[in-house]
Amino acid sequence: MITLENINKYYQQGDHRFHVLHDINLEINQGELVAIIGESGSGKSTLINIIGFLDDDFEGTYFYQDQPIHEYTRKQFSKLRNRNVGFVFQNFKLLRESSVADNVALPLLYARKKRQEIGTRVMEVLNQVGLSGYEKQFPKNMSGGQQQRVSIARAISTHPKFLIADEPTGALDTETSQEIMNLFKRLNRQENTTIIMVTHDPHVADQCDRIVKIIDGRVVSDSKDGE
Incomplete structure (x- = not known):
């Protein structure tokens, strides 16, 4: 599904050019649950920005479903x-x-879905994340775990091919974190x-099928469950 080959990323700050990602080679298959771990500043967020088509300014090749998207324009990346x-x-x-x-409903509106289709899909995904009946609630009145469930419902509303979750349990207590992890696994x-x-949480990472560790912008290990 996703193939990164010799990905390098640089940031320019004034006269200084910083080498953030070093020759990243990574394959992710359809249906995998992958954890990317590493200390702050290791390059994790930079990497997922590239994987998630948020950043098109990199060196190397990126094949998504066998398409060479490193050749795409910024407009094509957005689509x-x-x-x-x-x-x-x-x-x-x-x-x-x-x-x-x-x-x-927001991503469905951007996708120009019809009003009736949007209403039906909103009900479906809220049911999937265990929030059926919460349609008229406001996030400001909800717990952290409930808000994260709403954000997951929003993320899956358009039937995406893959999800990127950036520290999805980082602001939650241990019990709620496990509830959210159970939802992701389901x-x-x-x-x-x-x-x-x-x-950053090793307990969360251990529940994934695969753990990719990054140190100083380099993949230093890539292990599957049981290895």
């Missing part, structure tokens, strides 16, 4: 992102003054949703 990726963040990034239903197994998860 690819909107049609293929769902994002889940540590701080939820919800519109706190809008209802749960309106938050979940989506992965029952819906065959490919999930790429950045985490």
Whole structure:
């Protein structure tokens, strides 16, 4: 599904050019649940920005479903992102003054779906994440775990090919973190949703099928469950 070959990333700050990612080679198959781990500043977020089509300024080759997207224009990257990726963040990034239903509906509105289709899909995904009946609630009145469930519902509303979850349990207590992990695992197994998860938490990483460790912008290990 995803093949990165010799990916290098640089940032320019004034006269200085910083080499952030060094010759990253990585393959991710359809249906995998992958954890990307590493210390702060190791390059994890930079890597998932490239994987999730948020950053098109890199060196190397990126094949997505056998298409050479490193040759795409910025406009093509944007279309690819909107049609293929769902994002889940540590701080939820919800519109706190809008209802749960309106938050979940947002990507569907961008995708220009019909109103009736949007209403049906919102109900479906809220049921999937265990929030049936919460359509008229407001995120500002909900717990952290409930808000993260809303953000997951929003992320899966457009049937994305894969999810990128950036520290999705980082702002949650241990029990709630496990509830969210159980939800991710259920989506992965029952819906065959490919999930790429950045985490600092070894307990979260250990529940994934595969752990990719990055140190100083380099992949230093890539292990599958049981290895």
